[in-house]
Amino acid sequence: xxxxxxxxxxxxxxxxxxxxxxxxxxxxxxxxxxxxxxxxxxxxxxxxxxxxxxxxxxxxxxxxxxxxxxxxxxxxxxxxxxxxxxxxxxxxxxxxxxxxxxxxxxxxxxxxxxxxxxxxxxxxxxxxxxxxxxxxxxxxxxxxxxxxxxxxxxxxxxxxxxxxxxxxxxxxxxxxxxxxxxxxxxxxxxxxxxxxxxxxxxxxxxxxxxxxxxxxxxxxxxxxxxxxxxxxxxxxxxxxxxxxxxxxxxxxxxxxxxxxxxxxxxxxxxxxxxxxxxxxxxxxxxxxxxxxxxxxxxxxxxxxxxxxxxxxxxxxxxxxxxxxxxx
Amino acid sequence: xxxxxxxxxxxxxxxxxxxxxxxxxxxxxxxxxxxxxxxxxxxxxxxxxxxxxxxxxxxxxxxxxxxxxxxxxxxxxxxxxxxxxxxxxxxxxxxxxxxxxxxxxxxxxxxxxxxxxxxxxxxxxxxxxxxxxxxxxxxxxxxxxxxxxxxxxxxxxxxxxxxxxxxxxxxxxxxxxxxxxxxxxxxxxxxxxxxxxxxxxxxxxxxxxxxxxxxxxxxxxx
Numbered sequence: 001x002x003x004x005x006x007x008x009x010x011x012x013x014x015x016x017x018x019x020x021x022x023x024x025x026x027x028x029x030x031x032x033x034x035x036x037x038x039x040x041x042x043x044x045x046x047x048x049x050x051x052x053x054x055x056x057x058x059x060x061x062x063x064x065x066x067x068x069x070x071x072x073x074x075x076x077x078x079x080x081x082x083x084x085x086x087x088x089x090x091x092x093x094x095x096x097x098x099x100x101x102x103x104x105x106x107x108x109x110x111x112x113x114x115x116x117x118x119x120x121x122x123x124x125x126x127x128x129x130x131x132x133x134x135x136x137x138x139x140x141x142x143x144x145x146x147x148x149x150x151x152x153x154x155x156x157x158x159x160x161x162x163x164x165x166x167x168x169x170x171x172x173x174x175x176x177x178x179x180x181x182x183x184x185x186x187x188x189x190x191x192x193x194x195x196x197x198x199x200x201x202x203x204x205x206x207x208x209x210x211x212x213x214x215x216x217x218x219x220x221x222x223x224x225x226x227x228x229x230x231x232x233x234x235x236x237x238x239x240x241x242x243x244x245x246x247x248x249x250x251x252x253x254x255x256x257x258x259x260x261x262x263x264x265x266x267x268x269x270x271x272x273x274x275x276x277x278x279x280x281x282x283x284x285x286x287x288x289x290x291x292x293x294x295x296x297x298x299x300x301x302x303x304x305x306x307x308x309x310x311x312x313x314x315x316x317x318x319x320x321x322x323x324x325x326x327x
Numbered sequence: 328x329x330x331x332x333x334x335x336x337x338x339x340x341x342x343x344x345x346x347x348x349x350x351x352x353x354x355x356x357x358x359x360x361x362x363x364x365x366x367x368x369x370x371x372x373x374x375x376x377x378x379x380x381x382x383x384x385x386x387x388x389x390x391x392x393x394x395x396x397x398x399x400x401x402x403x404x405x406x407x408x409x410x411x412x413x414x415x416x417x418x419x420x421x422x423x424x425x426x427x428x429x430x431x432x433x434x435x436x437x438x439x440x441x442x443x444x445x446x447x448x449x450x451x452x453x454x455x456x457x458x459x460x461x462x463x464x465x466x467x468x469x470x471x472x473x474x475x476x477x478x479x480x481x482x483x484x485x486x487x488x489x490x491x492x493x494x495x496x497x498x499x500x501x502x503x504x505x506x507x508x509x510x511x512x513x514x515x516x517x518x519x520x521x522x523x524x525x526x527x528x529x530x531x532x533x534x535x536x537x538x539x540x541x542x543x544x545x546x547x548x549x
Contacts (some may be wrong), residue, residue: 235432242433
Protein backbone atom coordinates (compact mmCIF):
# COMPACT_ATOMS: atom_id res chain seq x y z
CA UNK A 1 0.00 0.00 0.00
CA UNK A 2 1.30 3.34 -1.03
CA UNK A 3 0.35 5.00 2.21
CA UNK A 4 2.87 3.03 4.18
CA UNK A 5 5.75 4.79 2.55
CA UNK A 6 4.61 8.18 3.78
CA UNK A 7 7.67 9.75 5.45
CA UNK A 8 5.50 10.97 8.29
CA UNK A 9 8.06 12.14 10.76
CA UNK A 10 11.09 12.83 8.69
CA UNK A 11 10.61 16.48 8.15
CA UNK A 12 9.23 18.34 11.08
CA UNK A 13 10.03 21.76 9.72
CA UNK A 14 8.18 21.09 6.50
CA UNK A 15 4.80 20.88 8.18
CA UNK A 16 2.66 21.70 5.23
CA UNK A 17 -0.36 23.85 5.69
CA UNK A 18 -3.15 23.44 3.14
CA UNK A 19 -3.08 26.01 0.34
CA UNK A 20 -5.70 28.74 0.13
CA UNK A 21 -7.82 27.22 -2.62
CA UNK A 22 -7.72 23.87 -0.86
CA UNK A 23 -8.67 25.58 2.35
CA UNK A 24 -11.69 27.28 0.80
CA UNK A 25 -12.76 24.12 -0.95
CA UNK A 26 -12.41 21.96 2.14
CA UNK A 27 -14.10 24.66 4.20
CA UNK A 28 -17.27 24.44 2.15
CA UNK A 29 -17.01 20.71 1.94
CA UNK A 30 -16.77 20.47 5.73
CA UNK A 31 -19.79 22.71 6.04
CA UNK A 32 -21.76 20.47 3.73
CA UNK A 33 -20.53 17.45 5.64
CA UNK A 34 -21.46 18.84 9.05
CA UNK A 35 -24.77 19.98 7.55
CA UNK A 36 -25.74 16.42 6.74
CA UNK A 37 -23.86 14.88 9.64
CA UNK A 38 -25.98 16.90 12.08
CA UNK A 39 -29.12 15.72 10.29
CA UNK A 40 -27.83 12.15 10.52
CA UNK A 41 -27.28 12.53 14.26
CA UNK A 42 -30.83 13.83 14.69
CA UNK A 43 -32.16 11.03 12.53
CA UNK A 44 -30.60 8.48 14.85
CA UNK A 45 -33.01 9.60 17.57
CA UNK A 46 -36.13 10.25 15.47
CA UNK A 47 -38.46 10.41 18.47
CA UNK A 48 -36.50 13.23 20.10
CA UNK A 49 -36.25 15.02 16.80
CA UNK A 50 -39.97 14.67 16.21
CA UNK A 51 -40.90 15.82 19.72
CA UNK A 52 -38.91 19.03 19.48
CA UNK A 53 -39.86 19.70 15.88
CA UNK A 54 -43.53 19.11 16.67
CA UNK A 55 -43.45 21.65 19.50
CA UNK A 56 -41.96 24.16 17.07
CA UNK A 57 -44.47 23.18 14.42
CA UNK A 58 -47.51 23.59 16.66
CA UNK A 59 -46.23 26.87 18.08
CA UNK A 60 -45.78 28.28 14.58
CA UNK A 61 -48.91 26.74 13.07
CA UNK A 62 -51.18 28.59 15.49
CA UNK A 63 -50.33 32.19 14.51
CA UNK A 64 -49.84 31.18 10.88
CA UNK A 65 -53.29 29.65 10.62
CA UNK A 66 -54.89 32.64 12.32
CA UNK A 67 -53.02 34.99 10.06
CA UNK A 68 -54.30 33.20 6.98
CA UNK A 69 -57.88 33.25 8.29
CA UNK A 70 -57.59 36.96 9.01
CA UNK A 71 -56.35 37.61 5.50
CA UNK A 72 -59.32 35.69 4.17
CA UNK A 73 -61.71 37.69 6.34
CA UNK A 74 -60.18 40.89 5.05
CA UNK A 75 -60.59 39.70 1.50
CA UNK A 76 -64.26 39.03 2.07
CA UNK A 77 -64.93 42.36 3.71
CA UNK A 78 -62.71 44.22 1.26
CA UNK A 79 -65.50 44.11 -1.33
CA UNK A 80 -67.82 46.04 0.97
CA UNK A 81 -65.53 48.83 1.84
CA UNK A 82 -66.41 51.16 -1.05
CA UNK A 83 -70.08 50.43 -0.79
CA UNK A 84 -70.93 53.07 1.77
CA UNK A 85 -74.54 53.36 0.85
CA UNK A 86 -77.23 55.09 2.79
CA UNK A 87 -80.61 53.41 3.17
CA UNK A 88 -83.69 55.58 3.75
CA UNK A 89 -86.57 53.60 5.15
CA UNK A 90 -89.74 55.53 4.41
CA UNK A 91 -92.78 55.77 6.66
CA UNK A 92 -95.46 53.13 6.15
CA UNK A 93 -98.08 55.65 5.03
CA UNK A 94 -95.97 56.99 2.15
CA UNK A 95 -97.42 55.98 -1.22
CA UNK A 96 -95.39 54.77 -4.19
CA UNK A 97 -95.92 58.11 -5.99
CA UNK A 98 -94.78 60.11 -3.00
CA UNK A 99 -91.73 57.88 -2.72
CA UNK A 100 -90.91 58.34 -6.41
CA UNK A 101 -91.16 62.10 -6.18
CA UNK A 102 -88.91 62.12 -3.12
CA UNK A 103 -86.44 60.01 -5.07
CA UNK A 104 -86.48 62.53 -7.91
CA UNK A 105 -85.96 65.35 -5.46
CA UNK A 106 -83.00 63.62 -3.89
CA UNK A 107 -81.42 62.91 -7.26
CA UNK A 108 -80.97 66.64 -7.68
CA UNK A 109 -78.92 66.97 -4.52
CA UNK A 110 -75.23 67.62 -5.28
CA UNK A 111 -73.96 65.01 -2.86
CA UNK A 112 -76.07 62.21 -4.29
CA UNK A 113 -74.87 60.10 -7.17
CA UNK A 114 -77.70 57.65 -7.46
CA UNK A 115 -81.00 56.86 -5.89
CA UNK A 116 -82.59 53.44 -6.17
CA UNK A 117 -86.21 53.04 -5.25
CA UNK A 118 -87.21 49.73 -3.74
CA UNK A 119 -90.96 49.46 -3.43
CA UNK A 120 -92.67 47.69 -0.56
CA UNK A 121 -93.50 44.74 -2.86
CA UNK A 122 -90.00 44.43 -4.19
CA UNK A 123 -88.54 44.70 -0.72
CA UNK A 124 -90.77 41.92 0.50
CA UNK A 125 -89.83 39.81 -2.49
CA UNK A 126 -86.12 40.24 -1.80
CA UNK A 127 -86.52 39.58 1.88
CA UNK A 128 -88.47 36.46 1.12
CA UNK A 129 -85.72 35.18 -1.15
CA UNK A 130 -82.82 35.89 1.13
CA UNK A 131 -84.13 34.84 4.48
CA UNK A 132 -85.65 31.71 5.77
CA UNK A 133 -88.78 33.51 7.02
CA UNK A 134 -91.11 32.63 4.16
CA UNK A 135 -93.65 30.94 6.33
CA UNK A 136 -93.63 33.75 8.87
CA UNK A 137 -94.07 36.38 6.19
CA UNK A 138 -96.98 34.52 4.66
CA UNK A 139 -98.67 34.49 8.03
CA UNK A 140 -98.68 38.28 8.15
CA UNK A 141 -101.76 40.23 7.05
CA UNK A 142 -99.93 43.15 5.55
CA UNK A 143 -96.52 43.85 4.15
CA UNK A 144 -94.25 44.93 7.02
CA UNK A 145 -91.40 45.99 4.74
CA UNK A 146 -91.15 49.75 4.27
CA UNK A 147 -90.41 51.33 0.91
CA UNK A 148 -86.75 52.08 0.73
CA UNK A 149 -84.52 54.54 -1.09
CA UNK A 150 -80.95 53.34 -1.41
CA UNK A 151 -78.69 56.31 -1.95
CA UNK A 152 -75.15 56.10 -3.31
CA UNK A 153 -73.22 59.21 -2.34
CA UNK A 154 -71.04 60.97 -4.92
CA UNK A 155 -67.54 59.61 -4.80
CA UNK A 156 -65.80 62.67 -3.37
CA UNK A 157 -68.26 62.54 -0.51
CA UNK A 158 -67.56 58.93 0.04
CA UNK A 159 -65.57 59.28 3.21
CA UNK A 160 -67.11 58.38 6.51
CA UNK A 161 -67.64 61.90 7.87
CA UNK A 162 -69.27 63.38 4.78
CA UNK A 163 -71.48 60.36 4.34
CA UNK A 164 -72.61 60.87 7.91
CA UNK A 165 -73.40 64.51 7.22
CA UNK A 166 -75.46 63.48 4.23
CA UNK A 167 -77.27 60.96 6.39
CA UNK A 168 -78.22 63.54 9.01
CA UNK A 169 -79.40 65.88 6.24
CA UNK A 170 -81.59 63.14 4.82
CA UNK A 171 -83.03 62.45 8.23
CA UNK A 172 -84.81 65.84 8.15
CA UNK A 173 -87.22 64.80 5.39
CA UNK A 174 -90.58 64.10 6.95
CA UNK A 175 -91.24 61.08 4.74
CA UNK A 176 -88.23 59.33 6.23
CA UNK A 177 -88.66 56.96 9.11
CA UNK A 178 -85.07 55.78 9.54
CA UNK A 179 -81.67 56.46 7.98
CA UNK A 180 -79.13 53.73 8.08
CA UNK A 181 -75.50 53.87 7.05
CA UNK A 182 -74.57 50.55 5.50
CA UNK A 183 -70.89 51.18 6.13
CA UNK A 184 -71.15 51.38 9.89
CA UNK A 185 -70.94 47.72 10.55
CA UNK A 186 -68.09 47.34 8.07
CA UNK A 187 -66.14 49.88 10.05
CA UNK A 188 -66.92 48.08 13.25
CA UNK A 189 -65.83 44.81 11.70
CA UNK A 190 -62.59 46.45 10.64
CA UNK A 191 -61.96 47.73 14.13
CA UNK A 192 -62.55 44.26 15.53
CA UNK A 193 -60.28 42.73 12.92
CA UNK A 194 -57.59 45.23 13.82
CA UNK A 195 -57.75 44.08 17.42
CA UNK A 196 -57.64 40.44 16.39
CA UNK A 197 -54.71 41.14 14.08
CA UNK A 198 -52.82 42.85 16.86
CA UNK A 199 -53.60 39.88 19.09
CA UNK A 200 -52.33 37.42 16.52
CA UNK A 201 -49.11 39.43 16.19
CA UNK A 202 -48.58 39.41 19.95
CA UNK A 203 -49.38 35.70 20.09
CA UNK A 204 -46.96 35.06 17.22
CA UNK A 205 -44.22 36.99 18.97
CA UNK A 206 -44.70 35.14 22.22
CA UNK A 207 -44.77 31.75 20.52
CA UNK A 208 -41.66 32.69 18.55
CA UNK A 209 -39.86 33.42 21.78
CA UNK A 210 -41.13 30.07 23.00
CA UNK A 211 -39.66 28.36 19.94
CA UNK A 212 -36.37 30.16 20.52
CA UNK A 213 -36.27 28.87 24.09
CA UNK A 214 -37.28 25.33 23.13
CA UNK A 215 -34.51 25.11 20.54
CA UNK A 216 -32.07 26.79 22.92
CA UNK A 217 -32.82 24.29 25.64
CA UNK A 218 -32.62 21.31 23.30
CA UNK A 219 -29.25 22.47 22.03
CA UNK A 220 -28.09 23.12 25.58
CA UNK A 221 -28.84 19.47 26.42
CA UNK A 222 -27.04 18.36 23.25
CA UNK A 223 -24.01 20.39 24.26
CA UNK A 224 -24.01 18.85 27.72
CA UNK A 225 -24.33 15.37 26.27
CA UNK A 226 -21.29 15.96 24.12
CA UNK A 227 -19.23 17.68 26.75
CA UNK A 228 -16.41 15.14 26.58
CA UNK A 229 -16.22 15.43 22.84
CA UNK A 230 -16.06 19.22 23.02
CA UNK A 231 -13.23 19.03 25.53
CA UNK A 232 -11.29 16.65 23.29
CA UNK A 233 -11.80 18.80 20.23
CA UNK A 234 -10.64 21.86 22.15
CA UNK A 235 -7.56 19.96 23.31
CA UNK A 236 -6.51 19.09 19.81
CA UNK A 237 -6.94 22.59 18.49
CA UNK A 238 -10.56 22.85 17.40
CA UNK A 239 -11.66 26.45 17.10
CA UNK A 240 -14.90 27.67 18.67
CA UNK A 241 -16.30 27.98 15.16
CA UNK A 242 -15.54 24.34 14.47
CA UNK A 243 -17.23 23.26 17.69
CA UNK A 244 -20.18 25.59 17.20
CA UNK A 245 -20.91 24.41 13.68
CA UNK A 246 -22.68 21.07 14.28
CA UNK A 247 -24.88 22.63 16.97
CA UNK A 248 -25.89 25.51 14.74
CA UNK A 249 -26.77 23.12 11.97
CA UNK A 250 -28.73 21.04 14.46
CA UNK A 251 -30.70 24.19 15.26
CA UNK A 252 -31.18 24.75 11.56
CA UNK A 253 -32.66 21.29 11.14
CA UNK A 254 -34.96 21.69 14.13
CA UNK A 255 -36.20 24.94 12.64
CA UNK A 256 -36.59 23.53 9.15
CA UNK A 257 -38.42 20.37 10.20
CA UNK A 258 -40.50 22.35 12.70
CA UNK A 259 -41.44 24.73 9.89
CA UNK A 260 -42.47 21.83 7.67
CA UNK A 261 -44.64 20.42 10.44
CA UNK A 262 -46.21 23.86 10.92
CA UNK A 263 -47.02 24.06 7.21
CA UNK A 264 -48.51 20.57 7.20
CA UNK A 265 -50.63 21.38 10.26
CA UNK A 266 -51.89 24.62 8.72
CA UNK A 267 -52.59 22.87 5.44
CA UNK A 268 -54.62 20.15 7.14
CA UNK A 269 -56.52 22.66 9.28
CA UNK A 270 -57.42 24.78 6.25
CA UNK A 271 -58.55 21.67 4.45
CA UNK A 272 -60.76 20.74 7.38
CA UNK A 273 -62.50 24.11 7.66
CA UNK A 274 -62.69 24.92 3.95
CA UNK A 275 -65.72 22.64 3.52
CA UNK A 276 -67.87 24.31 6.21
CA UNK A 277 -66.74 27.76 5.07
CA UNK A 278 -67.79 27.10 1.51
CA UNK A 279 -71.12 25.90 2.87
CA UNK A 280 -71.49 29.14 4.78
CA UNK A 281 -70.50 31.15 1.72
CA UNK A 282 -73.13 29.25 -0.22
CA UNK A 283 -75.77 30.41 2.24
CA UNK A 284 -74.77 33.99 1.41
CA UNK A 285 -74.89 33.25 -2.32
CA UNK A 286 -71.17 33.90 -2.38
CA UNK A 287 -68.63 32.23 -4.59
CA UNK A 288 -66.11 32.74 -1.82
CA UNK A 289 -63.52 30.00 -1.48
CA UNK A 290 -60.94 29.89 1.27
CA UNK A 291 -57.56 31.15 0.11
CA UNK A 292 -54.96 28.60 1.03
CA UNK A 293 -51.29 29.25 1.66
CA UNK A 294 -49.50 30.99 -1.16
CA UNK A 295 -45.84 30.57 -1.96
CA UNK A 296 -44.90 33.72 -0.05
CA UNK A 297 -46.48 32.44 3.15
CA UNK A 298 -44.76 29.07 2.83
CA UNK A 299 -41.41 30.75 2.25
CA UNK A 300 -41.93 33.17 5.14
CA UNK A 301 -42.79 30.37 7.56
CA UNK A 302 -39.77 28.31 6.55
CA UNK A 303 -37.38 31.25 6.72
CA UNK A 304 -38.84 32.28 10.06
CA UNK A 305 -38.66 28.82 11.60
CA UNK A 306 -35.14 28.24 10.35
CA UNK A 307 -34.18 31.65 11.70
CA UNK A 308 -35.67 30.78 15.09
CA UNK A 309 -33.88 27.42 15.08
CA UNK A 310 -30.55 29.03 14.29
CA UNK A 311 -31.19 31.84 16.77
CA UNK A 312 -32.09 29.45 19.57
CA UNK A 313 -29.04 27.30 19.01
CA UNK A 314 -26.87 30.40 18.74
CA UNK A 315 -28.05 31.54 22.16
CA UNK A 316 -27.34 28.13 23.68
CA UNK A 317 -24.00 27.73 21.95
CA UNK A 318 -22.68 31.16 22.83
CA UNK A 319 -23.78 30.73 26.41
CA UNK A 320 -22.63 27.20 27.11
CA UNK A 321 -19.62 26.48 24.90
CA UNK A 322 -17.53 29.00 26.80
CA UNK A 323 -18.14 27.13 30.02
CA UNK A 324 -16.65 23.94 28.65
CA UNK A 325 -12.90 24.10 28.84
CA UNK A 326 -10.39 21.30 29.33
CA UNK A 327 -9.32 20.92 32.95
CA UNK B 328 11.63 24.28 22.31
CA UNK B 329 10.30 24.48 25.85
CA UNK B 330 11.62 27.03 28.29
CA UNK B 331 10.27 27.56 31.79
CA UNK B 332 11.45 30.72 33.54
CA UNK B 333 10.57 30.90 37.23
CA UNK B 334 7.13 29.58 36.38
CA UNK B 335 4.58 29.43 39.17
CA UNK B 336 1.05 28.11 39.25
CA UNK B 337 -1.17 28.86 42.17
CA UNK B 338 -4.71 27.53 42.03
CA UNK B 339 -7.62 29.54 43.31
CA UNK B 340 -7.67 27.38 46.41
CA UNK B 341 -4.30 28.88 47.30
CA UNK B 342 -2.45 25.66 46.60
CA UNK B 343 0.90 26.18 44.88
CA UNK B 344 1.04 23.49 42.22
CA UNK B 345 4.28 24.78 40.73
CA UNK B 346 6.85 27.05 42.35
CA UNK B 347 9.67 28.75 40.50
CA UNK B 348 10.22 26.03 37.95
CA UNK B 349 12.97 26.75 35.42
CA UNK B 350 14.37 24.45 32.76
CA UNK B 351 14.90 24.33 29.04
CA UNK B 352 14.28 21.54 26.57
CA UNK B 353 15.86 21.68 23.12
CA UNK B 354 14.13 20.67 19.95
CA UNK B 355 14.47 16.95 19.37
CA UNK B 356 15.12 16.37 23.06
CA UNK B 357 13.17 13.89 25.11
CA UNK B 358 12.56 14.32 28.79
CA UNK B 359 10.69 12.42 31.45
CA UNK B 360 8.88 14.28 34.11
CA UNK B 361 8.61 12.34 37.30
CA UNK B 362 7.61 12.71 40.91
CA UNK B 363 4.86 11.60 43.23
CA UNK B 364 1.28 12.21 42.31
CA UNK B 365 0.41 15.75 43.24
CA UNK B 366 3.98 16.89 42.67
CA UNK B 367 2.85 19.05 39.76
CA UNK B 368 3.57 16.90 36.68
CA UNK B 369 0.14 17.37 35.13
CA UNK B 370 0.10 21.06 35.97
CA UNK B 371 3.44 21.53 34.21
CA UNK B 372 2.12 19.85 31.07
CA UNK B 373 -1.08 21.90 31.28
CA UNK B 374 0.95 25.10 31.34
CA UNK B 375 2.67 24.04 28.13
CA UNK B 376 -0.62 23.25 26.37
CA UNK B 377 -2.24 26.42 27.75
CA UNK B 378 -4.90 24.40 29.54
CA UNK B 379 -3.74 26.40 32.53
CA UNK B 380 -1.97 29.75 32.66
CA UNK B 381 1.05 30.59 34.77
CA UNK B 382 0.39 32.70 37.85
CA UNK B 383 3.90 34.13 37.73
CA UNK B 384 6.95 33.60 35.57
CA UNK B 385 7.00 32.61 31.93
CA UNK B 386 6.69 29.62 29.72
CA UNK B 387 8.19 29.93 26.26
CA UNK B 388 7.23 27.45 23.57
CA UNK B 389 9.25 27.58 20.41
CA UNK B 390 10.43 31.03 21.49
CA UNK B 391 6.90 32.32 22.00
CA UNK B 392 5.82 33.61 25.38
CA UNK B 393 2.64 31.70 26.17
CA UNK B 394 1.41 34.31 28.63
CA UNK B 395 0.91 36.62 25.66
CA UNK B 396 -1.22 34.20 23.66
CA UNK B 397 -4.84 35.34 23.62
CA UNK B 398 -7.69 32.89 24.09
CA UNK B 399 -8.64 33.18 20.41
CA UNK B 400 -5.23 31.97 19.36
CA UNK B 401 -5.13 28.94 21.67
CA UNK B 402 -6.64 26.50 19.11
CA UNK B 403 -3.98 27.40 16.55
CA UNK B 404 -1.30 27.14 19.23
CA UNK B 405 -2.48 23.69 20.30
CA UNK B 406 -2.31 22.38 16.76
CA UNK B 407 1.46 22.44 17.14
CA UNK B 408 1.30 20.19 20.17
CA UNK B 409 0.34 16.54 20.23
CA UNK B 410 -1.14 15.60 23.59
CA UNK B 411 -1.52 12.05 24.86
CA UNK B 412 -3.59 11.35 27.94
CA UNK B 413 -3.60 8.59 30.47
CA UNK B 414 -7.28 8.00 29.84
CA UNK B 415 -6.81 8.26 26.06
CA UNK B 416 -9.66 10.78 25.58
CA UNK B 417 -11.02 9.03 22.50
CA UNK B 418 -14.43 9.58 20.97
CA UNK B 419 -16.23 6.33 21.53
CA UNK B 420 -18.96 6.91 18.98
CA UNK B 421 -16.45 7.14 16.13
CA UNK B 422 -14.17 4.66 14.51
CA UNK B 423 -10.45 4.49 15.11
CA UNK B 424 -9.91 6.07 11.73
CA UNK B 425 -12.25 9.00 12.50
CA UNK B 426 -10.59 9.55 15.85
CA UNK B 427 -7.16 9.77 14.32
CA UNK B 428 -8.35 11.92 11.42
CA UNK B 429 -9.97 14.48 13.72
CA UNK B 430 -6.98 16.85 14.06
CA UNK B 431 -6.61 16.91 10.28
CA UNK B 432 -10.31 17.64 9.81
CA UNK B 433 -10.03 20.43 12.37
CA UNK B 434 -7.10 22.01 10.57
CA UNK B 435 -8.97 21.80 7.28
CA UNK B 436 -6.82 19.40 5.29
CA UNK B 437 -7.95 18.09 1.93
CA UNK B 438 -9.70 14.71 2.08
CA UNK B 439 -6.96 12.86 0.19
CA UNK B 440 -4.35 14.27 2.49
CA UNK B 441 -6.43 13.24 5.50
CA UNK B 442 -6.72 9.66 4.28
CA UNK B 443 -3.01 9.44 3.52
CA UNK B 444 -1.78 10.86 6.80
CA UNK B 445 -4.32 9.07 8.97
CA UNK B 446 -3.32 5.71 7.52
CA UNK B 447 0.35 6.59 7.89
CA UNK B 448 -0.15 7.45 11.56
CA UNK B 449 -2.16 4.28 12.18
CA UNK B 450 0.50 2.26 10.41
CA UNK B 451 3.14 3.85 12.62
CA UNK B 452 1.43 2.58 15.77
CA UNK B 453 0.59 -0.75 14.15
CA UNK B 454 -3.18 -0.34 14.06
CA UNK B 455 -3.82 -0.03 10.34
CA UNK B 456 -5.92 -3.20 10.45
CA UNK B 457 -8.17 -1.70 13.14
CA UNK B 458 -9.12 1.51 11.38
CA UNK B 459 -12.79 0.55 11.11
CA UNK B 460 -13.07 -0.67 14.71
CA UNK B 461 -14.60 1.35 17.47
CA UNK B 462 -12.27 2.24 20.37
CA UNK B 463 -14.42 0.33 22.86
CA UNK B 464 -13.50 -2.97 21.13
CA UNK B 465 -9.77 -2.34 21.55
CA UNK B 466 -7.51 -3.27 24.45
CA UNK B 467 -6.06 -0.58 26.71
CA UNK B 468 -2.73 -0.66 24.93
CA UNK B 469 -4.40 -0.37 21.55
CA UNK B 470 -6.53 2.54 22.72
CA UNK B 471 -3.43 4.31 23.92
CA UNK B 472 -1.81 3.75 20.53
CA UNK B 473 -4.88 5.28 18.86
CA UNK B 474 -4.35 8.28 21.15
CA UNK B 475 -0.73 8.45 20.06
CA UNK B 476 -1.64 8.21 16.38
CA UNK B 477 -4.08 11.07 16.85
CA UNK B 478 -1.46 13.14 18.64
CA UNK B 479 1.12 12.76 15.89
CA UNK B 480 -1.08 12.76 12.78
CA UNK B 481 -0.72 16.52 12.44
CA UNK B 482 3.09 16.21 12.58
CA UNK B 483 3.42 18.40 15.68
CA UNK B 484 6.95 19.46 16.62
CA UNK B 485 6.11 18.92 20.29
CA UNK B 486 4.59 15.87 21.89
CA UNK B 487 3.27 15.80 25.46
CA UNK B 488 2.20 12.65 27.25
CA UNK B 489 0.61 12.56 30.70
CA UNK B 490 1.09 9.13 32.28
CA UNK B 491 0.67 7.41 28.93
CA UNK B 492 1.45 3.99 30.37
CA UNK B 493 -0.37 4.42 33.63
CA UNK B 494 -2.79 1.57 33.04
CA UNK B 495 -0.60 -0.70 30.95
CA UNK B 496 1.49 -3.71 31.84
CA UNK B 497 5.30 -3.41 31.57
CA UNK B 498 5.63 -4.95 28.10
CA UNK B 499 3.01 -2.65 26.59
CA UNK B 500 4.51 0.32 28.42
CA UNK B 501 7.87 -0.43 26.97
CA UNK B 502 6.36 -0.66 23.50
CA UNK B 503 4.71 2.73 23.88
CA UNK B 504 7.92 4.29 25.11
CA UNK B 505 9.71 2.89 22.09
CA UNK B 506 7.24 4.68 19.85
CA UNK B 507 8.00 7.98 21.63
CA UNK B 508 11.70 7.30 21.23
CA UNK B 509 11.18 6.91 17.47
CA UNK B 510 9.48 10.29 17.29
CA UNK B 511 12.37 11.85 19.14
CA UNK B 512 14.74 10.42 16.59
CA UNK B 513 13.02 12.30 13.79
CA UNK B 514 13.24 15.60 15.61
CA UNK B 515 10.09 15.75 17.69
CA UNK B 516 10.48 17.22 21.15
CA UNK B 517 8.90 14.77 23.57
CA UNK B 518 7.92 15.31 27.16
CA UNK B 519 6.45 12.42 29.11
CA UNK B 520 5.10 12.59 32.63
CA UNK B 521 5.43 9.25 34.34
CA UNK B 522 6.09 7.81 37.77
CA UNK B 523 7.41 4.52 36.42
CA UNK B 524 11.00 5.17 37.51
CA UNK B 525 12.42 1.76 36.62
CA UNK B 526 11.41 2.02 33.00
CA UNK B 527 12.42 5.66 32.72
CA UNK B 528 15.93 4.85 33.87
CA UNK B 529 16.27 2.08 31.30
CA UNK B 530 15.39 4.52 28.50
CA UNK B 531 18.42 6.63 29.34
CA UNK B 532 16.86 10.03 28.64
CA UNK B 533 16.78 13.28 30.52
CA UNK B 534 14.76 13.13 33.72
CA UNK B 535 13.15 16.04 35.51
CA UNK B 536 12.04 15.38 39.07
CA UNK B 537 9.26 17.39 40.67
CA UNK B 538 8.54 17.48 44.38
CA UNK B 539 5.77 19.59 45.88
CA UNK B 540 5.74 21.80 42.85
CA UNK B 541 9.44 22.42 42.77
CA UNK B 542 12.01 21.07 40.36
CA UNK B 543 14.35 19.11 42.64
CA UNK B 544 16.28 17.10 40.10
CA UNK B 545 17.39 17.40 36.48
CA UNK B 546 19.58 14.67 35.09
CA UNK B 547 21.02 17.14 32.57
CA UNK B 548 22.63 19.06 35.43
CA UNK B 549 23.86 16.02 37.28
